[in-house]
Amino acid sequence: xxxxxELSALNGLLARDNIRKNLAVPVLVEKVLxxxxxxxxxxxxxxxxxxxxxxxxxKDKFIVKDDISESKVEWGSVNQPISENVFLxxxxxxxxxxxxxxxxxxxxxxxxxxxxxxxxxxxxxxxxWHNLFAKQLFIRPSQExxxxxxxxxxxxxxxxxxxxxxxxxxxxxxxxxxxxxHHVVLIGGTEYAGExxxxxxxxxxxxxxxxxxxxxxxxxxxGLEGDxxxxxxxxxxxxxxxxxxxxxxxxxxxxxAWSSRGVFNIEGGCYAKCVNLSREKEPQIYDAxxxxxxxxxxxxxxxSRQPDYDDTSLTENTRAAYPIENIDNIxxxxxxxxxxxxxxxxxxxxxxxxxxxxxxxxxxMYHFLSGYTSKLxxxxxxxxxxxxxxxxxxxxPFLPLPASTYAEMLGEKIDQHNVNVFLVNTxxxxxxxxxxxxxxxxxxxxxxxxxxEGELNSTETVKDPxxxxxxxxxxxGVPGQVLVPKKTWKNPDEYDKKAKxxxxxxxxxxxxxxxxxxxxxxxxxxxRP
Numbered sequence: 001x002x003x004x005x006e007l008s009a010l011n012g013l014l015a016r017d018n019i020r021k022n023l024a025v026p027v028l029v030e031k032v033l034x035x036x037x038x039x040x041x042x043x044x045x046x047x048x049x050x051x052x053x054x055x056x057x058x059k060d061k062f063i064v065k066d067d068i069s070e071s072k073v074e075w076g077s078v079n080q081p082i083s084e085n086v087f088l089x090x091x092x093x094x095x096x097x098x099x100x101x102x103x104x105x106x107x108x109x110x111x112x113x114x115x116x117x118x119x120x121x122x123x124x125x126x127x128x129w130h131n132l133f134a135k136q137l138f139i140r141p142s143q144e145x146x147x148x149x150x151x152x153x154x155x156x157x158x159x160x161x162x163x164x165x166x167x168x169x170x171x172x173x174x175x176x177x178x179x180x181x182h183h184v185v186l187i188g189g190t191e192y193a194g195e196x197x198x199x200x201x202x203x204x205x206x207x208x209x210x211x212x213x214x215x216x217x218x219x220x221x222x223g224l225e226g227d228x229x230x231x232x233x234x235x236x237x238x239x240x241x242x243x244x245x246x247x248x249x250x251x252x253x254x255x256x257a258w259s260s261r262g263v264f265n266i267e268g269g270c271y272a273k274c275v276n277l278s279r280e281k282e283p284q285i286y287d288a289x290x291x292x293x294x295x296x297x298x299x300x301x302x303x304s305r306q307p308d309y310d311d312t313s314l315t316e317n318t319r320a321a322y323p324i325e326n327i328d329n330i331x332x333x334x335x336x337x338x339x340x341x342x343x344x345x346x347x348x349x350x351x352x353x354x355x356x357x358x359x360x361x362x363x364x365m366y367h368f369l370s371g372y373t374s375k376l377x378x379x380x381x382x383x384x385x386x387x388x389x390x391x392x393x394x395x396x397p398f399l400p401l402p403a404s405t406y407a408e409m410l411g412e413k414i415d416q417h418n419v420n421v422f423l424v425n426t427x428x429x430x431x432x433x434x435x436x437x438x439x440x441x442x443x444x445x446x447x448x449x450x451x452x453e454g455e456l457n458s459t460e461t462v463k464d465p466x467x468x469x470x471x472x473x474x475x476x477g478v479p480g481q482v483l484v485p486k487k488t489w490k491n492p493d494e495y496d497k498k499a500k501x502x503x504x505x506x507x508x509x510x511x512x513x514x515x516x517x518x519x520x521x522x523x524x525x526x527x528r529p
Contacts, residue, residue, distance in 0.1 A: 009091075009092060009095050010095065010154070012095075012099070013095050013098055013099050013104070013124075014106065014124075016099055016104075018099075018101060018102060018103050018104050019104050019106055020103050020104065020105050020106065020128075021105075021106040021107075021108075022106065022107060022108055022146065023105065023131070025132065025135065025136075025291075025292040026292075028105070028128055028129075028131060028132040028135065029046055029132065029291070029292065031103070031105070031128035032046050032048070032128045032129045032132060033046075035103075035128055037127055037128055037129045038129050038294075039300070039305070040305065041295060041298075041300050041305045041306070041307055042300075042304060042305045042306045042307070043289050043290055043291075043293070043307065044290045044291030044292070044293070045289050045290060045291070045292070045293035045294065045295045045307075045320070045322075046129060046132065046292075046293070046294050046295065047295045047298055047300050047307070048129050048294060048295070048296060048297075049191075049296075049297055049314065050190075050191040050192045050193070050296055050297055051159075051190075051191045053174065053190040053191055053192040054192060054296075054297055054314060054315035054317050055192060055194070055315070055317045056192065056194055056195060056198060056397070057172075057174050057176070057190055057192070057195070058078070058397055059171055059172070060170065060171055060172055060174040060175050060176055060189070060190070061080065061176040061177075061178075061195075061397075062080045062081065062082035062087075062170075062175065062176070062177045062178070063075075063079050063080070063081060063082070063177075063178050063179075063180070063400060064081075064082055064083070064084050064087045064177060064178065064179040064180070064181065064182075065081035065082065065083065065084075066084045066179075066180075066181045067181070068180050068181040069180050069181065069400075072206075072400070072401065073206075073400045073401065074399075074400070074401060074402040074403070078396055078397055078399075079400055082169065082170075082177060083169070084179070084181070086168065086169035086170075086177075087177050087179050087182070087186065089168065089169075090163065090168055090170075090175065090177065090186060090188070091156075091182075091184065091186055093161070093168075094156055094158045094161055094186060094188055095156070097158055097161045098124070098126060098156070098158055101126060103128070104124060104125070104126065105124070105125045105126075105127070105128055105130070105131035106122065106123070106124050106125075106131070107122070107123040107125075107131050107134050107135055107138070108120070108121075108122055108141060108146060108149045108151065109121055109122075109123065109134070109135070109138035109139055109140055109141060109268070110138065110139040110141060110268075111138060111139065111153075111200050111203075111204055111266050111267070112139070112204065112257065112264065112266055113139060113252075113264040113265045113266070113268075113333045113334040113335050114257070114259065114261070114264040114335055116259070116261075117208065117211065117213055117257065117259060117264070118139070119152055119153060119200075119203070119204065119207065120149055120150055120151050120152050120153075121138065121151055121152070121153050121154070121155065121200060122151035122153075122154045122155070123138070123154075123155045123157070123196065124154065124155065124156045124157065125157050126157060126158045126159055126160060126161075127157075127159060127191070129193075129294060130157055130159070130193055130196065132292070132294055133193040133196065133197075133294045133321050134155075134193075134196055134197075136268075136269040136292065136293065136294065136321045136322055136323045137196075137197050137267055137268065137269040137270075137271060137321055138200070138267060138268050138269070139267065139268035140268055140323075152183060153183045153184070153185070153200070153203055154183065154184050154185070155184075155185040155187065155196055155199060155200065156184065156185070156186050156187065157187040157188075157195075157196055158187070158188045159187075159188065159189065159190060159191040161188040161189065162174075162188070162189045163175050163188060163189055172189070173188075173189040174188065174189030174190040175187070175188050175189060176190070176195050176199055178199060178202060178203065178400075180203075180206060185199040185200070185203065187199065192296075193294070193296065193321070194271065194319070197267070197271060198397070198398055200266075201215075201217075201255050201266065201398050202398045202399075202400060204255070204257070204266055205395075205398055205399050205400055205401065205406075206400040206401060208257050209401055209405050209406065209409065212259075212260070213257050213258065213259045214257065214258040214259075214406065214409040214410060214413065215255075215256075215257050215266070215406070216230065216232065216255070216256050216257065216258060216393075216395075216406075216410075217232065217233075217234070217254070217255065217393070217394050217395030217398060218230045218231055218232040218233070218239065218254075218255075218256055218394070219231040219239040219240060219242070219243035219250075219251075219252060219253045219254055219256075220243065220250075220251035220252055220256050220263055220265070220336070220339075221243045221244075221245055221248040221249060221250050221251055222248060222249050222251060222331055222336045222337075223247070223248050223249075223452065224247075224248075226336075226337060227340040227341070227452070228251070228262070228263055228336045228337055228338065228339040228340060228341075229243075229248070229339060229340065229341045229342070229343065229452050230256070230263070230339045230341070230342045230343065231243050231343045231345055232342065232343065232344050232345060232368070232393075232394040233344065233345030233346065233347075233373065233394055233426075234371070234373045234375065234391055234394055234395070235273070235317075236273060236347060236375075237345040237346060237347045237373055237426055238345050238347075238426040238444065239253060239254060239345060240253040240254065240270060240271075240272045240273065240285065241272075241282055241285070241441070242343070242345070242426075242444065242445070242448055244282065244284040244285055244327065245329075245445075245449075246283075246284065246329060247449075248329070248452075249329050249330055249331045250284075250324065250327050250329060250330045250331065251263060251264075251265050251330075251331050251334050251335075251336050252265030252266070252267055252270075252324065252334050253270040253271070253272065253324075254267065254270070254271060255267050258338075258339070258409075258413060262335065262336055262337040262338050263335070263336050263337070263338070263339060264333075264334060264335045264336075265324070265334030265335075267324075268323060268324055268334070269321060269322060269323045269324050270285075270288070270320075270321070270322055270323075270324055270326075270327070271319055271320070271321050272285045272288075272319065272320045272322075273317070273318065273319060274289075274295065274298055274307075274309050274318040274319060274320050275309065275310075275312055275316050275317075275318055276309060276310055277309040277320075278309065281441060284327050284328070284329070285320070287326075288320070288322045288326035288327050289307075289320045289322060289326075290322070290326060292322070292323070293320055293321060293322040293326070294320070294321040294322075295307060295318070295319070295320055296318060296319040296320075296321070297314040297315050297317070297318050297319070298311075298318045298319075298320075299311035299313060299314065338413075338417045339417065339419055340417075340419060340420065341419065341420045341421075341422070341451060341452050342364070342414070342419050342420070342421045342422070343421075343422050343424050343448060343451065344359075344364075344367055344368065344394065344421065344422070344423045344424065345373075345394075345424050345426055346372050346373045346374075346423065346424070346425050346426070346427065347373050347374045347425070347426050347427035347428075348372075348373075348374065348425045348427035348428060348502075349374035349387070349388055349427055349428060349432060349433040350388065350428070350432050350433075350498050350499070350501065350502045351427065351428035351429055351430065351431050351432045351433070351435075351436040351485065351489075351498065352432075352466075352485055352495060352498050352499040352502055353423070353425040353427070353467065353469075353485065353502070354423075354425060354464060354467075354469055354471045354483065354484065354485055355424065355425050355429065355439055355443065355444065355447060355478070355482060355483060355485070356422055356423070356424050356425070356447040356448075356451065356456070356471070356472065356475065356483070357422065357423045357461075357464070357467075357469035357470055357471050357472075358420075358421075358422055358456060358457075358461060358469075358470045358472065359421040359422060359423055359469070359470075360470075360523065361411070361414055361415065361421075362519045362520050362522075362523035363421075363423075363468075363469070363523040364411075364414060364421040365407060365410070365411050365414075365520045365523070366510070366520050366521070366523040366524050367423055368393055368394070368407055368410055369392060369393065369403060369407050369510070369513060369516070369520070370390055370392075370506060370509060370510060370524070371390055371391040371392050371393055371394045371395070371396065372388075372389075372390050372505075372506065372509075373389060373391065373394070373427075374387060374388050374389065374427060374433070375387045375389050388502070388505060390505075390506075390509040393406045393407060393410075403513070404513075404515070404516075420451070420454075420457060422451045422456070423469065424444065424447060424448060424451075425439065425485075426438075426439060426444055427439065429482065429485060429488045430488040430489060430490075431488075431489060431490075431494075432498060436488070436489075439482075442477075443477070443478045443479075443482055446475060446476060446477030446478050447475050447478055449477075450472075450475050450476055450477075455475075455476065456472050456475065459472045459473065459474055459475075460472070460473045460474070461473060462484070465526065465527075466496070466499045466500060466503055466525060466526060466527045467499070467503060467525045467526065467527075468523075468524070468525060468526040471483055471484060485499075486499075499527070500527050502525075503524075503525035503526075503527040503528075504527075504529065506524050506525050507524060507525065507528065510524060
């Protein structure tokens with residue numbers, strides 16, 4: 001809990017005349033325009049730029065190491081520790097800074113659609129557009145709920161407040177600091193709004209498992225017969241695109257939790273990548289971008305104000321934030337039953353993993369712990385081309401607790417609910433990045449559809465000799481040669497070389513896990529040096 005001193009300082013800020021609290025979307029849009037924070041596009045969305053920070057800044061993210069967090073958090077390069085004194089010093093500096101602004105914007109909301117597990121949150125912003133972003137991304141209380149809203153976690157964001165690393169104990173001018181003791185997330189020096197969204201996700205990843213609820217970096221939807229599907233994957237692997245299916249109702253596009261009652265969305269909106277977006281390829285997302293939405297770093301025509309989603313001159317990590325209600329086919333509230341199918345998404349820059357493969361329970365646990373993908377350009381600072389990476393549980397940047405906490409909970413639920421699990425490669429085929437081509441979205445959609453409809457549960461498979469994955473020999477709507485990656489390469493020897501290279505990366509990465517059963521440890525690639 002916040003000490004009396006911290007509460008007094010925060011309450012002092014919130015009592016000032018410059019506070020603008022729970023403004024309606026049209027009012028926030030007016031504020032964005034009148035304050036020259038952004039411009040209006042032909043779609044009605046607000047277009048903004050985030051400066052030099054066009055993605056998350058993981059090296060500037062910290063967790064306060066104190067008597068509350070010390071024994072629970074898995075400390076390391078992802079969960080970097082910082083002292084309570086450093087946090088409190090910056091906390092008071094930021095509050096003093098905000099108290100001198102002309103306007104400060106405050107939003108009360110929730111994280112978690114299931115009222116049993118939801119977290120009342122408060123977002124305090126220097127920028128009106130950040131407050132609009134938060135209003136669209138988190139769950140919006142009714143007027144009745146606002147009367148009894150008591151925030152249990154507060155995000156304070158002051159992008160124009162720059163830290164002095166030498167004096168303030170940070171790594172740069174930017175900082176994202178989470179204090180579980182004081183129930184505060186402190187953000188400064190970066191205008192990238194994704195830090196606000198992901199910091200609350202990290203908080204939920206800390207709190208929910210301690211209440212026997214599995215938090216997950218995944219999208220989710222439900223079929224006409226109530227069959228729920230989860231799509232795990234890092235940014236850029238297709239979670240948002242593939243879960244926005246006209247034949248299935250969307251539960252959410254990025255963050256979910258799985259309790260004893262079923263699945264629920266942690267958010268109230270979507271944060272979709274816009275690169276090469278078109279109505280033809282992704283009609284639901286394209287049409288969801290309308291009045292009140294926020295477009296980040298999308299280039300627009302100065303005359304027509306039309307967005308050019310193909311222009312990535314600022315960044316490839318162009319984004320749209322909009323409320324989930326902008327999607328026509330959704331579940332309201334964002335709660336559903338237990339999953340029948342789980343899809344692990346990976347964008348393989350080596351171009352060697354099958355477009356789809358059926359996993360045993362042990363393989364599912366192996367690939368969940370591995371979390372292999374390629375970080376795509378723009379999702380983090382410094383990433384300019386796809387880079388092979390292993391992100392535990394497909395969400396390592398946001399997991400404060402040990403990986404085994406999440407993995408063991410998922411394994412138990414797969415067993416308990418007899419879930420079918422598939423590994424889907426949305427990355428390259430016919431060669432690695434730079435030589436091959438991205439797997440056609442139409443093929444991926446067809447494979448995912450077949451998996452969700454149960455059409456691949458009994459289909460004949462062939463075992464990949466290097467990765468040990470079971471590859472379906474037939475899938476409706478997909479040419480047979482596409483299913484087996486080696487057949488798409490001009491030089492089979494080059495394929496073998498690259499595939500073995502990736503297999504070794506899997507083995508090297510898995511060495512970091514201890515206390516893993518031999519059944520799971522042996523469920524990785526068959527090829528070993």
